[in-house]
Amino acid sequence: MAEYSKDEIRKIEEKWRKRWIDSKVYKTELDASKPKYYVLDMFPYPSGAGLHVGHPLGYIASDIVARYKRIKGFNVLHPMGFDAFGLPAEQYAIEHGIHPAISTQENILNFKRQLGNIGFCYDWDREVQTCDPSYYKWTQWIFLQIFDSWFNRKKEKAERISELIKIFQVEGNSNHSFPNSKFKLDTGKDDFTATEWKSFNEKAQREILMQYRLAYLAYTDVNWCEALGTVLANDEVINGVSYRGGFPVVKRQMRQWSLRITEYAERLLKGLDEIDFSDSMKEIQRNWIGKSVGAKVIFNLKSDKSLVPSMTVFTTRPETIFGVDFMVVAPEHEMVKDITSAGQQGEIDRYLKYVESRSEIERMAEVKKITGAFTGAYAINPFNNKQIPVWISEYVLAGYGTGAIMGVPCGDERDHKFAKHFSLPITNIIGKHYDGTEANSTYDAILENSEFLNGLLMKDGINVVVRKLEELGIGTRQVNYKMRDAGWSRQRYWGEPFPVVFRDDVPYAMEEKDLPLRLPESNNFKSSGSGEGPLANLKDWINVGPDQRRDSNTMPTHAGAAWYFLRYMDPHNDKEFAGKRSLDYWNQVDVYIGGSEHAVAHLLYARLWTKVLADLGYLNFDEPFKKLINQGKITGDSRFVYRYSFSQTDFANEILPQIFVSKNIRDRVLKGDSNASRKITEVIWKALDTTSKEIGEAVGVTSGHPQSLDPNAPSLETGLHIDISLYDESKGLDLEAFKKWKPDFANAEFVLEDDGRYLCGSAIEKMSKSYFNVVNPDEIIDSYGADTLRMYEMFLGPLEQSKPWNTNGIDGVYKFLRRFWNLSHEGPGNFKVSDAEPTREELKVLHKTLKKVEGDIDNFSFNTSVSEFMICANELTSMKCNKRSIIEPLVIALSPFAPHMTEELWEKLGHKDSVLNAQFPKYNEEYLKESAFNYPISINGKVRAEMKFALDMPKEDIEKMVLASEIVMKWTEGKAPKKVIVVLGRIVNVVL
């Protein structure tokens, strides 16, 4: 028996890791007699870099919750798996020639080893990997269910396509118009009768059904990235460049699979009200869905061409209709050619050409630039017959609303700038709220110059106008969403193949018995460049038979992640994606922990798939995650050195010495300190050998001439990242280790601080291999053990907060564990507990801790629970308490945080079973009660004295006692105070 030392920790942790696996203590079974609790981590993408200390933050939290819920009597499901399809593995394959299947498996093994070291209680029997055919069989199967569904807007839920066909056969589509309002049949119409339906051939019928399917194939504007040779989803494009790599992205039409998520916009929005996500997360999703309520208004047109009789705009402010001074149509809008007058044709053509010449990136960069052209056509305001000029401009987007707007310059900032720029008249309908220089989008103004709306408050005006528009048949209420359908095809190899076969260009679902459609073996991952994926290279696979072929695309990584939480419930089922009994029992995920970067993509798709499966009757819940917690990112603390670079580049650099300048010297040089510059020149001069001293003079470095240095040399400005393990703030950079690490700099010279240290610059950046600032959890475990790592990561601060990693306080946590261990050990480490009766003081410490810790874990406030354990250990240490009746419950309570050490103690306390099978001790309020409390007495807000009151003394009696007390008398000089304030359990304030 040794003390709680490094060696002992290693022994203990190895022992329990092995024992947990051997005894299958984490195996979870469906047990209907117990309440369930489902704790889920966002499963990781197994990247080649392995884990750094940032990754486990959320996993540690979920592990604590899982262990805690288990000892609270719940049957806990706490699984882990891997999001194993994806682009990085494929790119790695292209660069290194290693098949994604192989590199992915290697990475997964490494991840599992690292996760195992931290002591997580995952039930690995339930592991899933999205790239496993027995898993993606069901991803494909669910995709086919979505393909076989349509959204019945009347019932606001998904139904089978067969239901839709029945409807068409009876009543045509008059009650269920095309979800895509722009779609027209060959006849030019957008509706058909039952008779017409029956007359269509199969291909035509399938084409129509495709317009309704929730997973559909269509020519869509997609984000094409030439460099990656693939299409990207909207959320993978940031500021016109690709999310990975930052390559330019252009719009391009391709025949793609999409998920009709827009049909679920309203339900996805409403669902947010019943789930426990953080406000910011809900806000992000709401913004993404982007609901706006308004009206569609039809304006008649007057033009020398009368090809189009009217135009329709979407507005959220119909009450401003008398403030409309111009109309703006998107340049891409098809009506532009039909309304442009002969006189304006030249100008319009010029403008269209300009728009076409502008790249996506330019457009985004120059959002503020005001451009446009007048079409020569006029719209007629239906209420006052005013003629309104119709313009086209880039600032109106073809893809949103109707692609046309009514310009109300006094109320809308963009419209105002447009009017000012083109000197269009501005009608003021909001009186003093508009000052002539800036638009005011208030809802609180009383309308003026607005005929029948005059005198009405704007918010009230909305309903009045809409009613009138509807009466006249020239407008309706309308809701628009920013969210677009989700592109679901990727031109990649390493993903799920689409389980369909094309016959005569029409996709047919594969039969369930033929699933999974396996990803074929291939070593050719290069895209064909034509927009088809690498699978197109495999002719034998693509061509199934005469005029029958497969889809060359694969699904995005989101597909496998959209339902994995369901598979964990019944991972080995080969008849269903999960059995009904398991789905009903495990039900929703009670807590889901992961990063906020998945706010819009993964979480929305997972919610969508759940809703579709629920609509189709497979699930009895339609929100997958009851509660979501976003753990903060742990950032790295990077260090770098500053290299002096010579401004004359004509000279061969290898002749010139490598000079590194310490941070403060550099700062001083930048401030123009000539002593600091001289320090540098001296080092350079010393470094130059006799032959190159001529060169030194030639480049302007002569001993004692600091003015020849260029303080703005770029490397003095930015700096070179170094491996953070080479640096210690108090000792400075380890120069020998640095030279060893970068042999290129073996002969480098260093300009040191006055005290002889080399100090590095620092910056908080994300942890990344390329910044050399990665801290590997294995290193921490090696020197402190997994329990310390776990507790320290929790102690660092609130779970949801981002924070830079540093190990400054880790000793404190380590000391706590040792102190706790020592409570039950005597001298050099002999285990010894006493069976004596605990004192009331000791019981108070125990129950106070239990109560606080329980409350903290329930609130996911792990940092404060760690503090609470520390206080408890301090108090018990100073009481020299080693009583079993105190220590044993604390061992259980601590076990979620420090599982290895507590298992060991649990065993030493004489228990045969794992501490995981113990019960979390109940605290007893009785021990927390005091017979009397000392209340501080404030007089006029200042604490003047303390008084003792019995616990249950009524408020009035306390008041009487306070008033009668000498201290108050002294202050009031005999007069009765104005007021005595008694707050239960806290403060008494006396106001004189």
Place this chain on the structure above:
RNA sequence: GCCCGGGUGGUGGAAUUGGUAGACACGCAGGACUUAAAAUCCUGUGACCCUUAAAGGUUGUACGGGUUCAAGUCCCGUCUCGGGUACCA
């Protein structure tokens, strides 16, 4: 620009949601043990003032106002950091 969320000692962070601000930990200083160092333990530690000492006082939660017996917490304005979004009518 708009929408969220923050700003508390030298540092990470507490504060029962309006009730003694700074818990807990790091760091630092002093002390004990030691030939010495490390480790460990004890004491102190927001700033300022006063005092031989005990004690006491002033000030203090980004800044400026306000409400209240009482404000880190609520209200108004300003500055600032982080996240989301980007012409969505």
